[in-house]
Amino acid sequence: MTDDVLGTATPRPTSLDPQDLGFTPRKPVPWLGPVLLAITGARVAISEQFGAYLDKRELQNAFPDDTFDHSGTGELWFDYVADLGDGFDATYSVAYLLAQPEIEVDGERLPRGRVLVMGGDQVYPTANDHAYEDRFRGPYRAAMPTPPPGDPVPTLYAVPGNHDWYDGLSAFLRTFARREGTSIGGWRTAQTRSYFALKLPQRWWLLAIDSQEGGYLDDPQLTYFKNVAKQLAPGDRIILATPNPSWVKAQESTREYDTIDYFLRKVIAPTGARVALMLSGDLHHYSRYTLADEPPAVDDTAGGGLGGTGRQLITCGGGGAYLAATHTLPSKITVPPKQALPREASSGKEYKLARTYPSKARSLALATGVFWRLPRRNASFLVLLGVLQTLLMLAIVDLRGRVLTTPVFVMVAATFGLTLFFAAGLTSGHRAAKHYILGVTHGFVQVALGVGGAAVWQELPMLHWPRPLPALTAGAFYGPVIAVLSAQVVALYLLIAGRLLVNVNELFAGQGIQGYKAFLRLHIDTDGTLTIHPIGVDNISKHWTPTPAAASYEPWLEPADPLRPHRIEPPITLR
Template sequence: MTDDPTTPVPTAGPAGPDGPADPTSVGHHRPESLDPKELGFTPQPPVPWLAPMLLLGTGLRTLLAILLGAYLDKRELQGALPSDLHSHDAVDGELWIDYVADLGDGFPATYSMAYLLAQPDLDVAGAGRLRRGDLLVMGGDQVYPSASGEAYEDRCKGPYQAAFPKAPTDRPQPTLYAIPGNHDWYDGLTAFLRLFARRKDASIGGWRTEQKRSYFAARLPNNWWLYAIDEQFGAYLDDPQLMYFEKAAQQLGPNDRVILAVPEPTWVKAAVDHQAYDAVDYFIRTIIKPTGARVPVMISGDMHHYARYAHPDRQLITCGGGGAYLSATHTLPEQITVPPVDTITRNASPRREYDLASRYPEPARSRRYRWGIFHLLPRRNPGFAALLGTLQVLLMLAIAGVIVSWSNPDNQRLFSIPLAAMVLLTLAASVVFAKPPSASGVRNSRHWLLGIGHGVAQIALAWVGAEIWLDLPFVDWPWPLPVVAAAVVYGPVAGLVATQLTAAYLVLASAFNVNVNELFAGQGIEDSKSFVRMRIAADGSLTIFPMAVDRVCRRWRADPGGAPHDPWIVPEQPLAARLAEEPITIR
């Protein structure tokens, strides 16, 4: 019988300062089962993104990070850390780079991507055999929903170590770099720096970590460079970071080309938040442009899909398909202006028009995914259904109490709840849900109208429930039995119906580009994942291979008889990658 790695099991055994003990460091060999005691980490299920406590906790962490970010910002302190500039030579005449982002969610999707990235090569139709990256770049949000040593161990380090436990000795050990996303920042980068930026070189499985800060610059073969910046919630670039890249830029010349990795696709977000792109534009204008070097490729995660905006001089790539829930692609703008027309930045770079050249999943498939919300919303988020059920019970009792008092003022058998308070609470919650305070952009009439409409629909559902409830025999029972019966009998049914009403609202609101993220987050879609594999050839050309994984694996087994560098865990179902679009070559 195959163990189910998605079922959390308490991790036993001693834990070190960076999380649970590494099995390879305590004399253990290849695990013989999927027991967390043998693996050294606990495989986690997907995050229920609309769970009430998670929504509350994430909202509070986001608020605290925004309010206290300047006080918790460890980037200013990183000026005391080594300012190494990294360098990588070609291997067999070429250098291969893998890029994956938004990876630290549920085990099936996260490990599926780690397993594919760890393979010595991938045989891909239309591209041939693509070699494993000599560099692996993690582009942000290496852990969900919030950063901690234990979360990194279970959702990032553990799965990647299991996929590539040891590097072969017949070629140079691949290097792993990481840049922080917003979820990595929720603890002020404490756990991130502990894992990825140690003072001495360390490894995550077969990948060696070299960086000493939350940003880095690496020289690549044939006049290519890799720069990765840390924006800290898109606020600004700190002085130590700017000084670090000013030093790195002293080695740039007119023949050099830079692959710039950033935490967010601000080129897309600037269509709504016109200042989103300012920090990136400032970096390019002040650090890279004076050297004469070019930035032909910018790449980011954060939005959980693959998309490419093209201009003859630059490719803007979003690839956040490393394991987190899928994001929509059918709502992406067909054309963007970068920097945006309405930017208030003085001396901004010349504006360019970029066309949406490709996206994965395809728009038609993205639209079809919308309808899964009706059965996946209650299945993935039972706590959300329970919350709606509780709200419906309170609303129904308040409405029933008013109806009874109208017909018989002496009848006080129902629990009295102020109806006005419940109505205001429902409407306020619906409006906030339509436009969370953490979302970018300005709240406009669409959000108000849709939010109020959703709230009115929930109130109408409770009114219908009250009319039905008053015709049932529970009402004649002595108090407080009617209230108990409402919670036990009415609550679950009303919660399920209210969940379907919310699902219908999400589908409708998405047509107006409202709550699109919640529509997809509520489903927790694990399939349609993506990563990018790049090759710098001997002639100096850069070829980008966007990789699509249509279905992740959900059934795994341990492989105790494998070689030391083989994955500890292997799929029991087909798992393969294909090209999301034709390779892009920059000569």
């Protein structure tokens, strides 16, 4: 697919046919698919063991080191979205709202941002040119094909997430960091590296760092930001965008926050500037932490919303990917954590959880939907369970008085191996004894299910039919039934393990909940006030109507199911 030429109108599609659209609208990623599970486990292992050898950040020293100035207007509206390149319906629902000239939320009209910052994972599950085209560029080009006439061309910047990193940033750099820039529909890219600095009005700055999975800051990146720091002055305020919410992840794996703390101490602190807001995606929900000793904010929407002076820590990963749990978030966190290893680490401050979307109660209720959503959303996973359980049953009924046979040993070993891999192999970060205990227990239950199934099968007449009829009958009738029962065991395991903070991601990834999307619309006023509008969308649209007769800059597709954006909480005002 060739790059768009900014401002050039292309023929508008008349249908959702890929040949007409120029890209293929993709279904949500089946995260529990066997092949994808294996690939994910392999990538986690590779990223942990060989990530340094795949790091292209050192090579970016040869790229331009521009700082991007958006400070000349006196005030500025800009948007933040993250975790967007999954299924078309959810991704395009959010892109459609971001592309509108303005949106109305709770009676207030908020204009489209002149800058769009993407906080990571612009594509799933794998970063390559075809995936970026179908899951990111295509939907965003369809949402705003060309810049509206007379309006300033909005600029797009992106932080790489862990999925953008799976190919060592190759496709990410080709998409976002070309020297001459490129266009994605009506948005214009400008950055030349995987990190960037934006000078905003009224002495505000937005600094976006590339520190994937708590990794070190490479020397070219440190040099870049030290040069940026020379432009900072005491009293300047900073929005720091990071690839993941290390302030939350550090509560379990304390080293997650080390890189951010180093950056704050060594680069920002000497300038006298203050980090007022930290933004991240990676966790697919909205959450906000605020200083625990700050006076309670007053809900005064008419007067500007929730006022505050302390640092805000916001995770907003609702751009299109499946919903992640909020009920497992800690109510209070210490940042940096008390167990931080660096001797020079900053003194820890306590933060309290101020708001989540969805609410913790709603998240807990959604978790129980794993019993019916998991079988519906993961057909290939059910096939895997059915095949394994059928082979296990056939091995058991063929014992013929023997205590153990090679097929039984192989199938039992495979069952325990897969359940252990599921509990511990997919988990990034610290693996504790609970991971292995849960994996072994899950394995015992799956084997017990196979033994029970074999006992029932032995009572049926098909067992005595001539071969291969018993095996064929088992595959046709026993397999589908035992697959559903085995899936219910997996669902129960995920629900229990999730309460112990194991496989929490898989508990929600397996359900593929597409609702509860979120993004931020931010405004810097002429008096220097930053107002953050957290926008939520409970239900996405799943049906779209082509608009071939509309103006060239209007969306290619209109939602047949109305999108109803609303405030997640009153605006947060940093004065």
